[in-house]
Amino acid sequence: MMNQFQKQLKQLEDKGRLRCLSSESGVDLTSNDYLGFRNHPKLRDAALSAIESGIDLGSGGSRLLRGNHPAHEDLEEFAASFFGYERSLYFATGFQANYALFTTLSTRHDVVLYDSLIHASVKDGIHAGHAKGVKVAHNDLNAYEDALKRFRDEAQQIFIAVESLYSMDGDFAPLPELYELAQKYDATLIVDEAHATGVWGEGGKGCAESLPRNLITLHTCGKALGVAGGLVCASGDIIDTLINTARPFIYSTAPPPLQAVLVKEALRLVQSEEGKERRERLHIICNNVKLQMGGEGSQIVPIILGEDEHAVFVASALQKADFDIRAIRPPTVPEGSARLRLSLNADLEKETLDQFFAHLTPYLQDKAA
Ligand SMILES: Cc1ncc(COP(=O)(O)O)c(C=O)c1O
Incomplete structure (x- = not known):
């Protein structure tokens, strides 16, 4: 049996x-x-020097208890300024960050429009949250507008959840147009930049880099940044709301401070001349493969x-x-x-x-x- x-x-x-x-x-x-950062000597050096200077290897608790370390706050300040937002908040993983966003910010009076190809962490967050989740055809601007029209009166807040570069299809979201729609219907755009961070947008700051900052972005740190974690970038009100009410943030041990040190070093590397060269080299490879295989060149x-x-x-x-x-x-x-x-x-x-x-x-x- x-x-x-x-x-x-x-x-x-x-x-x-x-x-x-x-x-x-x-x-x-x-x-x-x-970008090949996962084994980069600068990250190794940063790890060694943090260890030599006696950094705690574990955080010891939730951020709201004894687990908050200067390395976390230092990273968050650096990331907010790097991505151009008022504040940022660091989570142990991108999955946890998305889950926190979608279980926390919306209430039962709200609607979340999400792209049909959005990542599982967003879907699971919406599913576990109280808002009505509405799936929208992939990258279809007419479908987004129809849904916005349909729910604008009934919903208190509307969120639009998209990835800037889709993880399994490699195509980009039409972000400027989605941003315009969000403005027109008074909705909040949430952009998961997991696969764009470090690689796309001016200075590797992600595809939403050129948009005004009244949106929310998620930058995962385990992909091009080569480390681990997820940084939510947003206004101070939103970050304080997450700190006060996001259960995955409150009831979970903070990531090791060493991890935060490494993510900050990775962001510095993205900013550096070497980061720029690596990005440009990757873009050339993408273009060559596009000539052979078609697609969007990501x-x-x-x-x-x-x-x-x-x-x-x-x-x-x-x-x-x-x-x-x-x-x-x-x-x-x-x-x-x-x-x-x-x-x-x-x-x-x-x-x-x-x-x-x-x-x-x-x-x-x-x-x-
Ligand atoms: C689009 C997207 N968002 C979020 C995540 C989750 O990030 P993490 O791997 O840091 O948990 C992933 C990881 O695969 C992803 O592809």
């Missing part, structure tokens, strides 16, 4: 959806370490293969050829759109990508046949 867990695992296995953990090996075409290139088994089969063939690329399957992406998620980084050489495409092409032709 199989227990409930065994049955569930067997069902996943039968569908070709059983996930398991594997270590990194082969050419990195899968991580979100877009560092995330979806190679849609359709059936789960086919995606897993192609990923495993490429892994055998020493390319670390993974199959992404439902529920992370919609049914029938299992894919390889090619993730580009600033250290990739043209020859390596040429070899990768040479290995990939026969599988694409197989599919076309």
Whole structure:
């Protein structure tokens, strides 16, 4: 007799959806370490010097109890000024930050319009919160406007939740137009900049960088910044509301102060000449891949293969050829759109990508046949 867990695992296995953990090996075409900061000597030096100067290794409690350290506040001040906001608040993960935002800021009198491809952390936050969540067709401005018109009278506040660069499709949101719509209907735009931070926008400040600051942005710190955590940037009122009422912030141990030191160093690196060069190098790689594969020219290139088994089969063939690329399957992406998620980084050489495409092409032709 199989227990409930065994049955569930067997069902996943039968569908070709059983996930398991594997270590990194082969050419990195899968991580979100877009700028190669994760092993950068400057981050290592910052860690060593913080340890030598006796930084606490753990925070020891929630930020509102004994877990608040100067390193957290120092990072938050630096990040607010870097991204151009009144204040910022640092969470242990981006998931926690999104969950906090969407369970805290909206009430049962409010509506949250969210893009159909938005990240699970936003969806889960909306689901656990009290506001009405309304899914809107991906990047469809008419659909956003229709929804704004429909809910403007009934809702006290309307929030619009989008990613600036979508994590599994690699396309950009039409942010200036969404911002205009938010203004027109007195809504608040919340932009998850997870995959844009460090890479896109003037100075790597994200795609929303050129918009006025009456919006909320989330900058995850475990992707291009190479460390971990999530920074919410917003007005002082919003940050104080999160500090006072966001349960994931209040009832959770603060991230290690060392982590905050490293994130600040990563932001400095984004700001530096080297950061600019790495960003420019990545943009060139993105353009070259766009010429070959089409798409929007971001560092995330979806190679849609359709059936789960086919995606897993192609990923495993490429892994055998020493390319670390993974199959992404439902529920992370919609049914029938299992894919390889090619993730580009600033250290990739043209020859390596040429070899990768040479290995990939026969599988694409197989599919076309
Ligand atoms: C768009 C988006 N938002 C939020 C997150 C969560 O961030 P973190 O990995 O820091 O928890 C991710 C991570 O995959 C993401 O892709």
